[in-house]
Amino acid sequence: MCLSIPMQVVELEAGGHVAIVARGERRERVNMLFVGPQPVDTWVLVQLGFAKEVVEAEQLALIEEALEALAASLDGDYDPQRYFTDLTGHARP
Incomplete structure (x- = not known):
């Protein structure tokens, strides 16, 4: 992939x-x-x-957030409350 x-x-x-x-x-x-x-x-x-x-700007923001989540996961520092706010409804800290 x-x-x-x-x-x-x-x-x-x-x-x-x-x-x-x-x-x-x-x-x-x-x-x-x-x-x-x-x-x-x-x-x-x-x-x-x-x-x-x-x-477009909105799509770019979502992609950047997903890439940040991937990097945090690879670093062992993933917090599910912080990422994918468009899917979870949580506000980003």
Whole structure:
């Protein structure tokens, strides 16, 4: 199973069909043919060198929360009251 990671477009190349995307310090060159040319600052889901989907702000927040939960679980610090607030109805601390 491959996981798509949200990354932000920071630079366009080749008429917008290739972009440089970033997440923190990580930068990648990705193919934009599935989503078409996107403006700088757009968030896209990246998998195996391809931007697969444009991500809106609400969806990005949910993905980031899920990635935080995964990291906390791997660190042995998962608190079910803190994550997936959209599913549990709990307010985030």
